[in-house]
Amino acid sequence: MDVGYLSFHDEIPIFSSLLRELHINVSSLTECLYLLDGRLNQLRIFYVNIKIIHHIAPNIDMKKKLDNLRCFSLISKNETFCYSQSIVPLLHRMSNLKRLDLxxxxxxxxxxxxxxxxNDIINHLPRLNHFIFNIQSRIYEYNQTDIRSNEDIQITFKTFPNHKVISCVDFFPEQNFARCHYYSYPYTMENYDKISNNFPGGLFKCVREISLFDERPFQHEFFIKISEAFPFLQKLTLENFQSQNKKSDEDDQHLSIIEYSYLTELRLLDVHDDYIEQFLFHSKSVLPNNISLSVQYDFLKRVTNHFTREQTRINSAKIKHVFLAGPGQHHLSKDFYQYFPNLQSYCFSLIT
Structure with a gap:
């Protein structure tokens, strides 16, 4: 069992005729369905975070109505291939639902x-009056000529009442998939995943954690946009191996310096050197004190010029914890410790 996700079997005696509200993390859709098989027959509010959504087991009754349920929130941060086969039939059982979060x-x-x-959801929930959603729809091995534009996607939301819907369409040829990401706005989730250069902007005061991913380079202006959109950002993960457009040191002096006031954790394990510079150069970014950094050791050594570079010294001095990844164990030099004077802990992880 993964930490934070419950895993159990249907024979475990979990029954209650009094429980009205439940918030729970479960390892798979099966556990969620067991909880909705009648053992919690007065449940009205159900918030569930599911690690894996898969096909429904044949022994589970998917015809039994969940008439008492009024509010249902389903979060799953891993990809599912079973939207039509599993999620849609589950929602059809909730005919009295008034609020739905997906x-x-x-x-x-x-x-x-x-x-x-x-067609799949709203038309089957006649009492639904509050629908919050954040959905990424992906197609692998796509033909770009057959993929609709963002304008086409927006047209499909014209009939949605009460909410502004933001959408963007991305193509990732190296990983061979296309993605349509859309969500109701204002945004209410605490995390926003896989932000690309097509990020439409906005203000996301609830968000504390984001990840950035693209097969095109992120420029400095993109990070300005990110800092303005997520003013209370605490955790940032970046994945991009494309070099930024090179600027001279003189050009760097004219860049707007980005301040990350609330950032506590920065993960730069799968990045080009330029993005380590983006965050460690004091001419580009101001990091808060006591930040944690995850980075490949050889990349960090190269960017800091073997822990001697002045441009990266100020922000490096603010790092409190560092997670170093790379092939083989490395001996940390005296220069390393002097370069990170406030470092309280570090660890190595071997990668091949």
């Missing part, structure tokens, strides 16, 4: 757009 990453052979949400 956070999903869906892999189908088509984009799940606003028309799909209407």
């Amino acid at each position: 956070y999903l990453i869906i892999d189908e052979n088509k984009f799940i757009d606003g028309n799909c949400l209407n």
